[in-house]
Amino acid sequence: MRGSPTYQVQQIFDRSGINQIGQSKHDAKQSIRAELNEQGKPCGCHELGQNMGIHSYATADAYRDVWRQILEYARAEYGVRDVEKLTDQHVSGFLEQKVSESLAYATFQQYAAATEKLAVALNGYAERHGTGQHYDFHGALKDVRETARELLVRFDGSRAYDRPTDLVAAVGKESHNLAACIQHESGTRVHEHSQIKAEALRGTRVDRFTGEERGYFAMEGKGGKEGLKAVSVETYQRLEQHIAVHGVFTINEGSYRESLRRAAEISGQRYEGSHGLRWNWAQERYATLQNHGQNELQAMCEVSREMGHERADITMHYLRGK
Known part of the structure; x- marks a missing residue:
């Protein structure tokens, strides 16, 4: 056009x-609900929104x-x-x-x-x-x-945990502890590591910035494109072993968050949600990249890219209170 x-x-x-200006919104909703029900399709808020004018x-x-x-x-x-x-x-x-x-x-x-x-x-x-x-x-x-x-959301400061390693160590359930390690080491969102299948494992390779060997797994990013996340070799081997025994790595997101809440209490820290570990990863990765020769802008761009963001300046939010 x-x-x-x-x-x-x-x-x-x-x-x-x-x-649909001038037409009844109530009547439109009723009509869409009836049509979706007749077709045997869900008719929740999302489905209504997809059909409403x-x-x-x-x-x-x-x-x-x-x-x-x-x-x-x-x-x-x-x-x-x-x-x-x-x-x-x-x-x-x-x-x-x-x-x-x-x-x-x-x-x-x-x-x-x-x-x-x-x-x-x-x-x-x-x-x-x-x-x-x-x-x-x-x-x-x-x-x-x-x-x-x-x-x-009602926020001014940092959501990173003060002692993320202590938090992760205090997560008792094995699968939840592994999930916390993955999130702290890779910066994933919860839904990005809540189910990892064998075919998502990509083996180990050297991090091009640090020269450190890391284990990689694939997750679906924006637009259905594959994204890669990196964890320590130790955590990667734990993930491989878990999948070899259970066929897939999977967690219930709500139960996982509750485990993190208990771990925060045990380790004497304020609970910052699962995304707190994502904040820790962003701050730690940013510092690591700079320690290996990246300038501030280069490090910011790389952290944003690895987090799956389109804009480099998003990283600045995660560096608050650093």
């Missing part, structure tokens, strides 16, 4: 079926403004001038930019909701015009929302 960002956004709004002028104005900002961002950062060519990489980068601006979490949620609705509008436009395109920003939104919760 050609034209200014404002023009393209208006075309998507007008020609996708997303514009926009029913108020205020919401329409707010969402179109965000859509325009996303396209302007994609033009400036990636040279993408066509709204139909937006991908999860573009929206992820845009939302990470908003996180880096330290806006209120509630404001970020509004940006995320508008972005989610953009995918609905783009899919509606594609279906009506037979373009064959499909848009799914759910994975990108999930990751950035988790980052926003870590960095923006």
Whole structure:
């Protein structure tokens, strides 16, 4: 599609079926619920959101403004001038930019909701015009929302644990202790290490920055792309042995967090959630890279890349209180 960002956004709004202003939102919800139930599909909040249009002028104005900002961002950062060519990489980068601006979490949620609705509008436009395109920003939104919760929710300071090694040592259950080691050594989000299969193991190799041998496993990153996470050889061997015995490494995320909470009490530390270990990893990796010749900007960029972020300045949030 050609034209200014404002023009393209208006075309998507007008020609996708997303514009439901003047129609009953309640009736629309009831109709969608009935249709989903008839098809035997889930009809929770996410599914309703994927099928609902926009029913108020205020919401329409707010969402179109965000859509325009996303396209302007994609033009400036990636040279993408066509709204139909937006991908999860573009929206992820845009939302990470908003996180880096330290806006209120509630404001970020509004940006995320508008972005989610953009995918609905783009899919509606594609279906009506037979373009064959499909848009799914759910994975990108999930990751950035988790980052926003870590960095923006009623927070001023560092969420890193004071003594992460003591915390990990105090985690009693074997699988949870292994999970804590993995998270502290690789900076994973919980869902990235809550299930690791044998085919995800990638063996050991030398870290190109430190010269240290590390064990690597694969996880699914943004856009379904494979990402690699590195742990110590000792932890990697524990992971291999666990999978050899049990067939897969898996944990219940809620139970794991509860184990960390108990470990924080045992080790005399404030509980910072599972993401506290991610903060520790970011700070430690940043220092390690600098100790091995990287300057501040290079270290910041590499830490962001290894964490799966599009923007280097996201790392600055994790360095607070360091």
